[in-house]
Amino acid sequence: MRIGEVAAQAGVSVRALRYYEEQHLLDATRSSGGQRQYPDTAVERVKLIQQLYAAGLPSRTIREVLPCVASGExxxxxxxxxxxxxxxxxxxxxxxxxxxxxxxxxxxxxxxxxxxxxxxxx
The missing domain is CATH 1.20.5 (Single alpha-helices involved in coiled-coils or other helix-helix interfaces)
Incomplete structure (x- = not known):
């Protein structure tokens, strides 16, 4: 998915997605033209990030929690x-x-x- 698609589906700005990348909360690959490409799971991940931020968790804690959501460990x-x-x-x-x-x-x-x-x- 391209950055605009993820932003629209998750209800966030493109700038927010870039910030999440800077904070190592969200990963994207780059196309040959340099455009960000996100996995199909990115929308749900962004929604979870938003919920965790809204609950007052700092980026550092969110960064540690996200892998645990997938692994359960x-x-x-x-x-x-x-x-x-x-x-x-x-x-x-x-x-x-x-x-x-x-x-x-x-x-x-x-x-x-x-x-x-x-x-x-x-």
Whole structure:
């Protein structure tokens, strides 16, 4: 697949794909004309990279995790780091749920006419 095809199918920019290559997260071969060629698995790999970045994992950790996804093998040191990352993500989820609950309270209060809040029609 060419770089534009991968970018379009994965929903990322061409620049992001080049960055992933620089970070050694994604590999491409070059055609005789110098164009990047990606394997068919590149789209799913890019989506996983995006998810891991969105979860707050740094490039270094993602670079170590990606081979483990395919092989299922993890070193004890990486396993320990991944457990710490998972705990951090769990904490973020709890905090986000708390914020969502508070927003639900504000929305519910705003939908009830009465003192202390101004009802605004959407």
């Amino acid at each position: 993890v070193t004890p040191a990486l396993l320990k780091r991944l457990a710490a990352e998972r705990a951090r993500i769990d904490q973020q989820v709890r905090e986000l749920l708390s914020v969502r609950d508070r927003l639900d309270d504000v929305i519910a209060t705003a939908e009830k006419p009465g003192p202390g809040c101004t009802h605004v029609d959407a």
